[in-house]
Amino acid sequence: AQSVTQLGSHVSVSEGALVLLRCNYSSSVPPYLFWYVQYPNQGLQLLLKYTTGATLVKGINGFEAEFKKSETSFHLTKPSAHMSDAAEYFCAVSFRGGGSQGNLIFGKGTKLSVKP
Amino acid sequence: DGGITQSPKYLFRKEGQNVTLSCEQNLNHDAMYWYRQDPGQGLRLIYYSQIVNDFQKGDIAEGYSVSREKKESFPLTVTSAQKNPTAFYLCASSLVRGNTEAFFGQGTRLTVV
Numbered sequence: 009a010q011s012v013t014q015l016g017s018h019v020s021v022s023e024g025a026l027v028l029l030r031c032n033y034s035s036s037v038p039p040y041l042f043w044y045v046q047y048p049n050q051g052l053q054l055l056l057k058y059t060t061g062a063t064l065v066k067g068i069n070g071f072e073a074e075f076k077k078s079e080t081s082f083h084l085t086k087p088s089a090h091m092s093d094a095a096e097y098f099c100a101v102s103f104r105g106g107g108s109q110g111n112l113i114f115g116k117g118t119k120l121s122v123k124p
Numbered sequence: 125d126g127g128i129t130q131s132p133k134y135l136f137r138k139e140g141q142n143v144t145l146s147c148e149q150n151l152n153h154d155a156m157y158w159y160r161q162d163p164g165q166g167l168r169l170i171y172y173s174q175i176v177n178d179f180q181k182g183d184i185a186e187g188y189s190v191s192r193e194k195k196e197s198f199p200l201t202v203t204s205a206q207k208n209p210t211a212f213y214l215c216a217s218s219l220v221r222g223n224t225e226a227f228f229g230q231g232t233r234l235t236v237v
Contacts, residue, residue, distance in 0.1 A: 017164060040222060051128075051214055051228030052167075098166065102222055110221025111157070111182070116166040 010035045012101050014115035022123045027071075027086040029118050031099030034080060041082040042100040042112065043073055052098060058082065069093070094122045126151045130215050130229035136237050137202070137209065145200045145232045147215035155221045156198040160184060161212040161231075170213075173198055174221060202234065210236050 015030040033039055040059045044052040056067025063075040073084045082099060099115040128149045137143045149156065155174050159167040169182030173192040187206025192198055198217075202209045212233050216226040 042225070044228075049212075049231065049233070051130075051230045052216075052226075053228070054225045057225060104222050110155075111169055111172055112167075112226055114159075114167040116164060
């Protein structure tokens with residue numbers, strides 16, 4: 009069965025430090041991969057997505073992610089954290105095909121804290 | 125401005141009551157979804173609809189019902205059969221299912237009192 013695992017429910021970094029949020033998926037077919045961000049009591053906003061082509065994907069707010077098929081990973085990074093990056097981040101996967109294949113499957117989320 | 129509007133933002137329900145959460149989109153998207161969010165659980169799919177007059181159960185449909193009479197609207201009813209309805213509910217839409225971005229509403233926080 010397809011699934012998404014986010015390692016670490018909470019990650020804390022200092023302002024200016026590297027942000028690394030981990031996401032692994034399990035699938036027997038090629039995935040479409042997404043990262044979303046959620047601020048408290050709000051909906052989700054797309055940061056970036058991988059569907060096909062270049063495996064290094066750049067998104068909004070300086071975030072990027074690399075699709076590594078051999079490692080079944082899609083980790084999110086940002087070179088220098090800003091206080092405004094504090095939020096909850098969700099990795100999601102979907103697949104080509106009918107039925108439930110086209111629905112997004114979400115990881116359980118990682119809360120990012122940024123210390124001054 | 126195009127987007128998804130959920131209402132109300134906060135909703136209180138007495139035990140045994142049905143309540144309906146509204147979701148409207150003006151993005152001309154075919155696909156719409158309802159998710160439930162609980163702390164530490166991520167988002168779980170309740171129902172989805174690919175097209176008007178069609179919808180399918182997601183992973184946790186028990187105690188919920190939906191309708192899709194118009195392309196723009198996908199209301200969710202939380203029935204008295206839902207044993208633990210207190211949660212944050214998110215509506216989303218996408219142009220098609222699969223490789224396209226889902227756009228989310230601001231959510232409705234439902235509390236049973």
